Amino acid sequence: SAVISQKPSRDICQRGTSLTIQCQVDSQVTMMFWYRQQPGQSLTLIATANQGSEATYESGFVIDKFPISRPNLTFSTLTVSNMSPEDSSIYLCSALPPTGGNTEAFFGQGTRLTVV
């Protein structure tokens, strides 16, 4: 099955700064998604990363705070901007292969972000 390399695996950042998380897939995929997992909470969908167009954001998430890029079919980035301690979470990317849809969804290892 396909593999996502997600970087960094963890980081500790100062409030007010920004962090860009990268996901590289070893094969072309149709859809890519970004999730947030706050401490003790479930995975919440942030946005769908669309190749060649702007990301589609879920309610409660905005582009200015979480800009996303998807320049091609194997790569996406999520930036957490102007961070505050409330942004401390695990961020995960997910992808769907060209066939199988979400029955074959796979995930990156996650980025554990701590904002101090």
Next chain:
Amino acid sequence: AQSVTQLGSHVSVSEGALVLLRCNYSSSVPPYLFWYVQYPNQGLQLLLKYTTGATLVKGINGFEAEFKKSETSFHLTKPSAHMSDAAEYFCAVGNSGNTPLVFGKGTRLSVIA
């Protein structure tokens, strides 16, 4: 819209005992159902999934789950817990197509020696 409810944020069992993790879903379309496991400091790993066909689904590491449409449930079981089963377990729902999965809040399983 789809949603998932996992009953019990933390379940503790003795080694060798039955593991039962509960998941109920809501879906306006025929659901696809998933269980993922997350070990400490690791990503999500698919345990098993139900899409169509047989309602009793067997997964990795001796886990299985049964889709019960009448009860809108997809509980995860394992006959005999092992220490290595200690992890966070997430139930998720999806449907046919390329939509993102919707996850429950997770259940942390502890196994006591």
